Amino acid sequence: MRTLYHYPLCPFSRKVRIVLAEKKLEFDERIEKAWERRDEFLELSPGGDLPVLVEQNGTIFGDATAICEYLDETHRDSPLLPAEPEARAEVRRLVGWFDRKFHDEVTRNLVDEKVTKRLTTVKGAPDSRAIRAGFAHIHQHLEYIAWLTERRTWLAGGYFTLADAAAAAQISCIDYIGDVPWDRHPGAKEWYAMVKSRPSFRLLLADHVPGVPPPKHYADLDF
Amino acid sequence: MRTLYHYPLCPFSRKVRIVLAEKKLEFDERIEKAWERRDEFLELSPGGDLPVLVEQNGTIFGDATAICEYLDETHRDSPLLPAEPEARAEVRRLVGWFDRKFHDEVTRNLVDEKVTKRLTTVKGAPDSRAIRAGFAHIHQHLEYIAWLTERRTWLAGGYFTLADAAAAAQISCIDYIGDVPWDRHPGAKEWYAMVKSRPSFRLLLADHVPGVPPPKHYADLDF
Helix, strand or coil: CCEECCCCHHHHHHHHHHHHHEEEEEEEEEEHHHHHHHHHHHHCCCCCCCCCCCCCCEEECCCCCHHHHHHHHHHCCCCCCCCCHHHHHHHHHHHHHHHHHHHHCCCCCCCCHHHHHHHCCCCCCCHHHHHHHHHHHHHHHHHHHHHHHHHHHHEECCCCCHHHHHHHHHHHHHHHCCCHHHHHHHHHHHHHHHHHCHHHHHHHHCCCCCCCCCCCHHCCCCC | CCEECCCCCCCHHHHHHHHHHHHHCCCCCEEEHHHHHHHHHHHHCCCCCCEEEECCCCCEECHHHHHHHHHCCCCEEEEEEECCCHHHHHHHHHHHHCCCHHHHHHHHHHHHHHHHHHHHHCCCCCCCHHHHHHHHHHHHHHHHHHHHHHHCCECCCCCHHHHHHHHHHHHHHHHCCCCCCCCHHHHHHHHHHHHHCCCHHHHHCCCCCECCCCCCCCCCCCC
């Protein structure tokens, strides 16, 4: 069986879980506390990074972007990238936007500071300056989602692509800790409601990190 | 004419410059001080991020990874990704390693702290703790390059790929400020000597940032 090593609050793991589910591929999930640096895990991932996908034939894949591209190349049903090079570039530009910019400006500042520091062995109290920066930055990203989806059904065009998977992976982590200001961003909320109602998202909505319960609206399709 | 908006010490811009040169594509270079947030530039790049490629037909491309994949898809001579999905995944895993891990652990800590903070309007003195972290982390990355190239000619296999472009883009920024401990890493040095001798690298070796002259060995093929 295909196995994914992941962690529920790791946005890059979430991206791969969405893609596996969009492709209707069966897989075992193993929760990996990467910060514990287990020897067996380091043999799969030289940098100790999540996620790692081990295919049925034993081939090991690391890096969420590499895994998603691989899955889309090898399972052509429900493509998550369009066929035309220019349209593919637009999807990948948005993947980069959410994987890097949103992650560095928002997810890292909120999820890592408020939750990951507490769960892991990383020393130190949450950095209140980072948390403030995360709350300051989230608005422009939610506005960008609204701007895009006023012009397109999904973030990169007419159908659900890797861009939506990347954005939903990051935002669902923030939503898990209850920090998305949905009331102020109806456009982004409308897009996220469409994402939440996809069967591929069910797995994520069932996540429960011990000691960090999600708010009630997290799994609610009518939030 | 194709135009690339870039900055000499931006590693992601460097990656695209290498790829354009590997593909033997002509392009105009425009140095963009992204931190000045020029209105005309923000029209090309909603996040104000480098690099941006404007194609001959006026189409605008952002995000270095998206641009590199696009160039490789549309210019099939000298492919920078192999044909087999598993081999492509290995190239992309390494691209992710250098774009994210190396960048966050080394380039950001050394180049951004020592140089970018001074050149831009970002307030504050260099963070000596970050600089120490950058120097501490660089060794494992250079050892990883040596480990890979003991087993393969280039980082991901038998020929130069996007993985080598990504790694060389980051490392050449560190080398520009003279901070790569080449003496302690002969394996990585051997790989970088091969990179430096490629015609695609000439443009980068001619870079000169006003006020930040590179060390003499930077452009020297026999360093």
